[in-house]
Amino acid sequence: MKLRTVTLSLLALLSAALPARAEDPAAYPTHKIKMLLPYAAGGGGDVIGRLLADKMGKTLGQGVYIENHTGAAGTLGTQMVAAAPNDGYTITVGGMTTHVLAPAIYPKLPYDSIKDFTTIGRIGTSSIMLVATRDFPANDIKSLIALSKKGEPIQYGSWGVGSTGQFCAEILMQQTGIKMDHVPFNGIAKLAGDLLGGHISLATLDMATATPLVKDGSIKALAACGERSPSLPDVATYKEQGVPFDRSLSWAMYGPAGLAPPIAQKLSAALKDALGDAEVKEKLLGLGITPQYVPGDEQRDINARDIAAWKQVAKDAGIEVK
16 A cells, blocks of 8 residues: 555645646637736726727637736736737737837847737728827927927836837927927826826827827817827828827737737637627727737738837937847
């Protein structure tokens, strides 16, 4: 009996030391999926993620739950996704900052936004909105330039150093010659809250955050950095106001590199299905996002080209992040 007990104990130890057998990709998913979002709760990226998680969970037959991990303009949580197991149970929503702009301007970014991720598919395109408090003494770029020429000190907030919001403001300064001091915030929700509270008067916000605040009159919009938004069609773009900048800004869904093709395909199909849903479309448009599904491989190639292009834009604009 003692020999048998020892033998069974050794077998148990050996079994524990062996790696668990990988799940059959064809059976995926067999349990809940985590959507790790590098944005604060209530921010634009968080709202987009929660909207898609609900619909995708129904399509996949398993719940998709949210975890928020903020910091470093979204790159901290994005790095966590890159380092997660590539079993399909950790996915994320990435924006321009995390997957295109940060790689273009950070020489020591702790992840490669192309090699370290499986691109599941594009969610849609959007803009960055230059916004202000209702009593701010400028209503567009022309009047902002005039305000700057009066020698008035102008501060603007963005959701972090190296964020797309900072980049859009830097482009504006480079192209118009105005001077503004950057006040970085730890997350877009905190920035929006301080803007509403009057603690800062001028800011850049993503469309998902800015749209409902502009529509209800809490703040006003001066310009759209990117394309004219269908949710705020009366707000003129940078280019329409004389600033030569009209690049589109995209949102996409990602998982860690090396997802098995059957898993990536199921996630991609669920994303496409969600974006085809009338209610999801309506809500995304209400957030300033133009739904536009693009397959993962195609979006990955677009990202690679965009990173190279934005590196040149950053160089021309004199934007440098060390």
